[in-house]
Structures are given as structure tokens and as C-alpha cells.
């Protein structure tokens with residue numbers, strides 16, 4: 001698999017905010033798929049648990065996966081909190097664990113601090129973790145279970161959309177900003193606990209794209225955390241492109257632009273390009 005593209009938070013099926021971006025459909029996303037051999041959709045790909053958007057989400061997801069298959073691209077779907085399915089993967093280890101890919105809703109005690117349902121989500125999360133948090137699999141499935149509690153909560157559907165409710169409540173803006181600031185450190189803590197040998201973690205979920213070298217605490221090992229942001233307004237989507245065609249593995253964080261009504265990868269930027277040592281144990 002020479003070129004692997006990682007995207008997150010497509011949120012297929014969620015209505016578009018009029019902001020000049022193309023709608024998120026298989027046709028508008030096609031150039032991204034054509035740029036790679038393998039695509040990892042790292043969670044919140046489609047809003048399949050939202051009772052009002054489920055039908056459209058499933059339709060678009062199905063069409064997107066069909067398009068990828070027709071283009072000869074292999075697709076791996078990872079669970080997010082909007083599309084949790086116990087039968088689907090919660091994470092992927094690449095190159096024998098040198099890179100770990102997971103959505104990221106499991107990192108924080110507060111999965112969605114700005115949403116009206118965050119209390120019920122956190123309560124469910126704590127209870128689920130108490131039963132099973134020793135292993136990576138258990139920790140992530142606890143987050144999956146907690147994520148489902150949001151979709152059973154009437155308040156999720158009676159409040160205005162997340163974006164409008166944030167705008168109406170400056171207190172929520174402050175909460176999101178505080179959560180954004182600590183999120184890379186929480187991701188580093190997750191690596192410390194479950195994948196201490198990993199050289200890089202790729203996540204999404206927070207809708208704040210970027211690359212951080214940070215430790216869980218000031219004295220902890222510094223970890224490389226890359227977040228691919230999100231496709232819904234106002235966040236800006238990015239893609240991780242991994243090229244493993246040579247001995248060293250190259251990882252890039254690329255901007256995603258839209259041109260002619262379609263999404264495409266922006267040019268490579270050397271400041272957002274890193275090399276990863278292939279572990280001796282990774283025999284390709």
C-alpha cells in the first residue's frame with residue numbers, strides 16, 4: 001500500500017451550512033480518493049445515529065464506499081462517536097504499531113463538552129470504563145458505548161444545532177477552547193497508556209486540525225499527535241498522506257482545498273512532512 005490517505009469527520013448526511021464549500025458527496029470527494037491506494041476513514045464519516053439525518057447519511061456513505069471500490073481504492077472505516085458500530089474497528093495499527101490511528105473521542109473524560117448531552121455521555125463513559133478500561137480494546141469500546149448514549153437523549157434533538165448553540169452561549173465557546181487546548185495532551189496520555197512504542201498518533205474528533213509534539217504532563221515523554229480536523233463549517237479539513245514506498249515512511253499533513261466544486265489535496269508543505277523509522281518487525 002504505497003499511499004495511504006487518512007481523513008476524518010466527513011459527517012456525511014449532516015446538512016451543509018451555506019459557507020461556499022461544496023456539499024460532501026461521493027462526486028465532490030472523488031479527487032481525494034483518486035490520490036491514494038488506501039483510504040482510512042477515521043471516524044464520524046457519516047451521521048448514521050442521528051435520527052433526522054440517518055437516511056441521508058447511510059445513502060451517502062454507501063455511495064462513497066461504492067465509488068472508492070470502483071476507483072480501486074481499499075477503504076478502512078474506523079468508529080467515531082457519530083457512527084459507532086461494535087462490529088467495526090476502533091483503531092488501526094500501521095507498520096507494526098509505529099503509527100496508531102483512532103478517532104479520538106475516547107481521549108477525554110468529556111467527549112463533547114459543548115453538547116447538551118455531555119453530562120449523560122460522561123456518566124455513561126465513566127460507568128463503562130469502570131467495567132473495562134485496562135486494555136486498548138476495552139477503553140475504546142467504553143467510549144463507543146458512551147457515544148451511543150447521546151443518540152438516545154431527546155435533548156440532542158430538541159436543542160438547536162451544535163454550531164448555533166455554541167454561538168448563542170459564550171460559556172460553551174470557552175469550554176470548547178479550553179478542551180481544544182488540553183486535547184493534544186490527552187492524546188499523548190492515551191499513547192503513554194496504550195501504545196508507548198508508537199512514533200505517531202493520527203486522530204480527528206475535535207475538529208481542530210494540527211500537529212503537536214507534546215507530553216501528557218510537562219515531564220512526560222513528548223508524543224507526536226496529528227489531528228485531521230473536520231469537514232463541517234467552521235473547521236477546516238486536512239488529510240494525512242503516508243507514503244511507504246521506500247525504506248523510510250513519509251507522513252504528511254496536507255490541507256484540503258476546494259476547486260471547481262470538488263475537494264482536493266493541496267500541495268505538499270515541507271514544514272508538515274515527517275519521516276518515520278520503519279520498525280524492524282514490520283516486514284511489509
Ligand SMILES: [Mn+2]
Nearest residue numbers: 044080081205
Ligand atoms: Mn467525533
